[in-house]
Amino acid sequence: GDSVTQMEGPVTLSEEACLTINCTYTATGYPSLFWYVQYPGEGLQLLLKATKADDKGSNKGFEATYRKETTSFHLEKGSVQVSDSAVYFCALNDDYKLSFGAGTTVTVRA
Amino acid sequence: DAGVIQSPRHEVTEMGQEVTLRCKPISGHDYLFWYRQTMMRGLELLIYFNNNVPIDDSGMPEDRFSAKMPNASFSTLKIQPSEPRDSAVYFCASSPYSGQNTEAFFGQGTRLTVV
Numbered sequence: 001g002d003s004v005t006q007m008e009g010p011v012t013l014s015e016e017a018c019l020t021i022n023c024t025y026t027a028t029g030y031p032s033l034f035w036y037v038q039y040p041g042e043g044l045q046l047l048l049k050a051t052k053a054d055d056k057g058s059n060k061g062f063e064a065t066y067r068k069e070t071t072s073f074h075l076e077k078g079s080v081q082v083s084d085s086a087v088y089f090c091a092l093n094d095d096y097k098l099s100f101g102a103g104t105t106v107t108v109r110a
Numbered sequence: 111d112a113g114v115i116q117s118p119r120h121e122v123t124e125m126g127q128e129v130t131l132r133c134k135p136i137s138g139h140d141y142l143f144w145y146r147q148t149m150m151r152g153l154e155l156l157i158y159f160n161n162n163v164p165i166d167d168s169g170m171p172e173d174r175f176s177a178k179m180p181n182a183s184f185s186t187l188k189i190q191p192s193e194p195r196d197s198a199v200y201f202c203a204s205s206p207y208s209g210q211n212t213e214a215f216f217g218q219g220t221r222l223t224v225v
Contacts, residue, residue, distance in 0.1 A: 032211050043114070043201055043216035051211050089153065093212050097143065097166070100153040 002027045006090045006101035013080055013108050021075040021104045023064075023090035031094035033057075033066055033073040038087040038103070047075075047088070080108045114217035116202050122223045128190040131220045133202030134183055143214060144177055144187050145201040153201075159185065192224045 007022040025033065032051045036044040048057030053068035064075045073090060085108045090101040115134040123129050135142045144156040157167040162179045170177070174193070179185040189196055199221050203214040 034213060036216075041218075043218045044203075044214075045216070046213050049211075049213060096141075096160075096212070097155055097158060098212075098214055099155075102152045
Protein backbone atom coordinates (compact mmCIF):
# COMPACT_ATOMS: atom_id res chain seq x y z
CA GLY A 1 0.00 0.00 0.00
CA ASP A 2 0.89 3.66 -0.16
CA SER A 3 3.21 4.87 2.56
CA VAL A 4 5.38 7.75 3.66
CA THR A 5 8.70 7.58 5.49
CA GLN A 6 10.12 10.66 7.08
CA MET A 7 13.18 11.55 9.05
CA GLU A 8 13.18 10.52 12.68
CA GLY A 9 13.29 13.26 15.24
CA PRO A 10 13.57 15.09 17.40
CA VAL A 11 15.50 17.85 15.70
CA THR A 12 16.87 20.75 17.73
CA LEU A 13 18.20 23.85 16.02
CA SER A 14 19.34 27.34 16.84
CA GLU A 15 17.48 30.33 15.45
CA GLU A 16 18.51 31.23 11.89
CA ALA A 17 19.84 27.74 11.22
CA CYS A 18 18.82 25.77 8.11
CA LEU A 19 16.24 23.03 8.42
CA THR A 20 15.79 19.98 6.22
CA ILE A 21 13.36 17.17 6.96
CA ASN A 22 13.61 14.21 4.62
CA CYS A 23 10.51 12.50 3.28
CA THR A 24 10.22 9.62 0.83
CA TYR A 25 7.12 7.87 -0.37
CA THR A 26 5.88 4.66 -1.93
CA ALA A 27 2.79 4.77 -4.11
CA THR A 28 1.32 2.79 -6.96
CA GLY A 29 -0.13 5.81 -8.72
CA TYR A 30 0.72 9.50 -8.98
CA PRO A 31 -0.04 11.00 -5.61
CA SER A 32 -0.19 14.56 -4.46
CA LEU A 33 2.22 15.31 -1.64
CA PHE A 34 1.73 17.48 1.40
CA TRP A 35 3.48 18.85 4.44
CA TYR A 36 1.34 19.49 7.49
CA VAL A 37 2.43 21.24 10.68
CA GLN A 38 1.10 20.68 14.18
CA TYR A 39 1.75 23.32 16.83
CA PRO A 40 1.50 22.31 20.48
CA GLY A 41 -2.06 21.56 21.54
CA GLU A 42 -3.49 22.14 18.09
CA GLY A 43 -4.66 20.18 15.10
CA LEU A 44 -2.77 19.74 11.87
CA GLN A 45 -2.55 22.60 9.42
CA LEU A 46 -1.58 22.39 5.79
CA LEU A 47 1.83 23.97 5.27
CA LEU A 48 2.34 23.34 1.57
CA LYS A 49 1.56 20.89 -1.19
CA ALA A 50 2.62 19.75 -4.65
CA THR A 51 0.40 17.90 -7.06
CA LYS A 52 2.75 16.65 -9.77
CA ALA A 53 6.38 15.89 -10.46
CA ASP A 54 8.78 18.85 -10.30
CA ASP A 55 6.18 21.06 -8.63
CA LYS A 56 7.53 23.16 -5.78
CA GLY A 57 5.28 23.97 -2.86
CA SER A 58 6.14 26.95 -0.69
CA ASN A 59 4.71 28.79 2.30
CA LYS A 60 6.06 30.81 5.25
CA GLY A 61 9.62 30.39 4.00
CA PHE A 62 9.31 26.61 3.73
CA GLU A 63 9.78 24.83 0.42
CA ALA A 64 9.52 21.29 -0.88
CA THR A 65 9.94 19.93 -4.40
CA TYR A 66 8.15 16.84 -5.71
CA ARG A 67 10.90 14.55 -7.00
CA LYS A 68 9.43 11.61 -8.84
CA GLU A 69 12.80 10.10 -9.77
CA THR A 70 13.82 9.83 -6.11
CA THR A 71 10.24 9.53 -4.75
CA SER A 72 11.03 12.31 -2.32
CA PHE A 73 9.48 15.51 -0.98
CA HIS A 74 12.01 17.00 1.44
CA LEU A 75 11.02 20.04 3.48
CA GLU A 76 13.50 22.92 3.72
CA LYS A 77 13.76 26.32 5.34
CA GLY A 78 16.78 28.52 5.12
CA SER A 79 16.46 30.37 8.42
CA VAL A 80 14.23 29.02 11.18
CA GLN A 81 12.61 30.97 13.99
CA VAL A 82 11.51 29.95 17.46
CA SER A 83 7.93 30.08 16.19
CA ASP A 84 8.72 27.22 13.78
CA SER A 85 8.92 24.81 16.70
CA ALA A 86 6.30 22.18 15.91
CA VAL A 87 5.73 18.67 14.63
CA TYR A 88 5.93 18.31 10.85
CA PHE A 89 4.14 15.58 8.93
CA CYS A 90 4.72 14.48 5.38
CA ALA A 91 1.64 13.01 3.69
CA LEU A 92 0.41 11.72 0.37
CA ASN A 93 -2.98 11.46 -1.27
CA ASP A 94 -3.24 8.78 -3.90
CA ASP A 95 -7.01 8.53 -4.22
CA TYR A 96 -9.35 9.59 -1.50
CA LYS A 97 -7.43 9.75 1.76
CA LEU A 98 -4.25 11.05 3.27
CA SER A 99 -1.49 8.73 4.50
CA PHE A 100 0.86 10.37 6.99
CA GLY A 101 4.44 9.85 8.01
CA ALA A 102 5.36 9.42 11.66
CA GLY A 103 6.05 13.13 12.18
CA THR A 104 9.24 14.98 13.03
CA THR A 105 9.44 17.14 16.13
CA VAL A 106 11.43 20.33 15.57
CA THR A 107 12.55 22.58 18.40
CA VAL A 108 14.18 25.93 17.64
CA ARG A 109 16.15 27.58 20.42
CA ALA A 110 16.69 31.32 20.67
CA ASP B 111 -16.05 29.65 8.67
CA ALA B 112 -15.10 28.48 12.16
CA GLY B 113 -13.31 25.43 10.85
CA VAL B 114 -13.80 21.86 12.01
CA ILE B 115 -15.14 21.87 15.55
CA GLN B 116 -14.57 18.98 17.92
CA SER B 117 -15.89 18.42 21.40
CA PRO B 118 -14.90 17.88 24.06
CA ARG B 119 -11.27 19.04 23.89
CA HIS B 120 -10.34 16.78 26.78
CA GLU B 121 -12.05 13.70 28.15
CA VAL B 122 -11.03 11.61 31.13
CA THR B 123 -13.04 8.49 31.76
CA GLU B 124 -12.81 5.25 33.63
CA MET B 125 -12.20 1.95 31.95
CA GLY B 126 -15.44 0.33 30.87
CA GLN B 127 -17.32 3.57 30.38
CA GLU B 128 -18.82 4.72 27.11
CA VAL B 129 -17.15 7.67 25.43
CA THR B 130 -18.63 9.80 22.64
CA LEU B 131 -16.55 12.23 20.64
CA ARG B 132 -18.24 14.81 18.47
CA CYS B 133 -17.36 16.62 15.28
CA LYS B 134 -18.88 19.39 13.19
CA PRO B 135 -17.23 19.57 9.76
CA ILE B 136 -16.81 22.66 7.66
CA SER B 137 -20.05 23.50 5.90
CA GLY B 138 -20.13 22.23 2.33
CA HIS B 139 -17.45 19.62 2.79
CA ASP B 140 -18.50 16.23 1.47
CA TYR B 141 -15.86 14.12 3.19
CA LEU B 142 -15.28 13.56 6.87
CA PHE B 143 -12.39 11.63 8.39
CA TRP B 144 -11.65 10.35 11.90
CA TYR B 145 -7.98 9.92 12.82
CA ARG B 146 -6.29 8.70 15.97
CA GLN B 147 -2.87 9.94 17.04
CA THR B 148 -0.60 8.08 19.45
CA MET B 149 3.11 8.17 20.13
CA MET B 150 3.49 4.53 19.16
CA ARG B 151 1.42 4.43 15.95
CA GLY B 152 1.38 8.04 14.80
CA LEU B 153 -1.67 9.19 12.82
CA GLU B 154 -4.06 6.42 11.85
CA LEU B 155 -7.16 6.81 9.70
CA LEU B 156 -10.04 5.10 11.50
CA ILE B 157 -12.96 5.73 9.17
CA TYR B 158 -14.19 8.18 6.57
CA PHE B 159 -17.56 9.27 5.23
CA ASN B 160 -18.68 10.64 1.91
CA ASN B 161 -22.00 12.49 1.91
CA ASN B 162 -22.78 11.04 5.35
CA VAL B 163 -22.21 7.44 4.19
CA PRO B 164 -19.35 5.41 5.72
CA ILE B 165 -17.01 4.43 2.91
CA ASP B 166 -14.05 2.76 4.57
CA ASP B 167 -13.97 1.66 8.19
CA SER B 168 -11.05 -0.73 7.84
CA GLY B 169 -9.03 1.34 10.28
CA MET B 170 -11.49 0.96 13.13
CA PRO B 171 -9.52 -1.12 15.63
CA GLU B 172 -12.29 -3.18 17.17
CA ASP B 173 -16.03 -3.61 17.45
CA ARG B 174 -15.87 -1.40 20.50
CA PHE B 175 -15.47 1.53 18.12
CA SER B 176 -18.35 2.88 16.08
CA ALA B 177 -18.92 6.05 14.09
CA LYS B 178 -22.00 7.70 12.72
CA MET B 179 -22.83 10.70 10.59
CA PRO B 180 -26.57 11.34 10.88
CA ASN B 181 -26.39 14.52 8.81
CA ALA B 182 -23.93 16.68 6.90
CA SER B 183 -23.05 18.80 9.89
CA PHE B 184 -22.44 16.26 12.62
CA SER B 185 -20.52 13.06 13.30
CA THR B 186 -19.79 10.99 16.38
CA LEU B 187 -17.14 8.46 17.28
CA LYS B 188 -18.15 6.18 20.11
CA ILE B 189 -16.08 3.78 22.17
CA GLN B 190 -17.96 1.28 24.29
CA PRO B 191 -16.54 -0.02 26.53
CA SER B 192 -13.41 2.11 26.73
CA GLU B 193 -10.02 0.68 27.67
CA PRO B 194 -6.76 2.36 28.76
CA ARG B 195 -5.14 1.54 25.41
CA ASP B 196 -7.72 3.78 23.74
CA SER B 197 -6.01 6.79 25.28
CA ALA B 198 -4.97 9.02 22.38
CA VAL B 199 -5.78 12.25 20.59
CA TYR B 200 -8.67 11.80 18.18
CA PHE B 201 -8.90 14.16 15.23
CA CYS B 202 -11.76 14.86 12.93
CA ALA B 203 -11.03 16.32 9.50
CA SER B 204 -13.14 17.32 6.53
CA SER B 205 -12.49 18.06 2.88
CA PRO B 206 -14.59 19.55 0.10
CA TYR B 207 -13.96 16.80 -2.41
CA SER B 208 -11.89 13.73 -2.97
CA GLY B 209 -9.13 13.09 -5.44
CA GLN B 210 -5.41 13.48 -5.61
CA ASN B 211 -5.27 17.19 -4.82
CA THR B 212 -7.46 16.92 -1.76
CA GLU B 213 -6.27 18.52 1.40
CA ALA B 214 -7.98 17.86 4.69
CA PHE B 215 -8.88 20.47 7.29
CA PHE B 216 -8.39 19.28 10.84
CA GLY B 217 -10.11 20.08 14.09
CA GLN B 218 -8.14 20.72 17.26
CA GLY B 219 -8.64 17.19 18.47
CA THR B 220 -10.03 15.48 21.55
CA ARG B 221 -7.48 14.21 24.02
CA LEU B 222 -8.94 11.05 25.55
CA THR B 223 -7.53 9.53 28.70
CA VAL B 224 -8.95 6.24 29.94
CA VAL B 225 -7.91 5.36 33.47
